[in-house]
Amino acid sequence: MLNLIGQLVYLRALEPSDIDFLYALENDTKIWEISGTIAPYSKAVLEMYLDNAHRDIYEVKQLRLVICDKNDEIKGLVDLFDFDPKNKRVGVGIVVSEEKDRNKGYGEEALRLCCSYVLDYLDMHQIYANIIADNEASIRLFEKLGFEEVGLKKDWICSNSSFKSEHLYQKIKGK
Numbered sequence: 401m402l403n404l405i406g407q408l409v410y411l412r413a414l415e416p417s418d419i420d421f422l423y424a425l426e427n428d429t430k431i432w433e434i435s436g437t438i439a440p441y442s443k444a445v446l447e448m449y450l451d452n453a454h455r456d457i458y459e460v461k462q463l464r465l466v467i468c469d470k471n472d473e474i475k476g477l478v479d480l481f482d483f484d485p486k487n488k489r490v491g492v493g494i495v496v497s498e499e500k501d502r503n504k505g506y507g508e509e510a511l512r513l514c515c516s517y518v519l520d521y522l523d524m525h526q527i528y529a530n531i532i533a534d535n536e537a538s539i540r541l542f543e544k545l546g547f548e549e550v551g552l553k554k555d556w557i558c559s560n561s562s563f564k565s566e567h568l569y570q571k572i573k574g575k
Contacts, residue, residue: 403513403516404465404513404517405513406509406510406512406513407509408469408470408504408505408506409467409468409469409470409475409506409509409510409513410467410468410470410513411465411466411467411468411478411510411513411514411517412465412466412468413453413454413465413466414450414453414464414465414466415450416447416450418450418466418474419446419447419450421466421474421497422446422449422450423441423443423446424497425477425495425497426440426441426446427440427441428497431495434493434495434535435493435495457480457483457522458483458485461481461482461483461484462479462480462481462482462483463479463480463483464477464478464479465477465478465479465480465510465514467496467507467510469506474497475496475497475498475501475506475510476494476496476497476501476507476510477494477495477497478492478493478494478510478511478514479492479493479494480492480514480518481493485524487525488523488524488525488526489524489525489526489528490518490522490524490526490527490528491527491528491529491530492511492514492515492518492527492528493529493530494507494510494511494514494538494541496510502537503537507541508541508544508545511541511542511545512545514527515527515545515571519571519573524573525572525573526570526571526572526573527547527570527571528547528568528569528570528571529542529547529568529569530553530566530567530568530569531566531567531569532557532564532565532566532567533564533565533566534564539567539569542569542571543569545571546571546575547569547570547571548569548570548571549567549568549569550568550569550570551567551568552565552566552567552568553565553566553567
């Protein structure tokens, strides 16, 4: 049975009312490094995205889920990307948007719920994550939830005129 509800947070689909949150998050230059963003998003572009957010993961090969606490306050996002049903794998990214909300268990529970959704409900064989080498909090989180480092992409991300390496982590069903 599908359950996207935990003790601290639940995951839900994007709603049109999320436009202001999405606009603030997508235009937060502090997270552009991890999101691969290189230019600001307009509200008009994000509204078009929201208009299509209801489309099936099998059709668009991605899914964005909102992390909400028990008071229905948005805490962040989980992104599923590169959905590959033939090879039964998908990438995952997660962000808890406000610094004050980090290290409180929101991200851990959201990622745990997402892994259950991907591996059990969608019946994927594996889920993977790309994590910048200096993002120690994310490395700890993913390792805590059973992801294993399987590779290092050296000098993979250009940030502020220097290069950073990126780890590849995988979680394989049943391992």
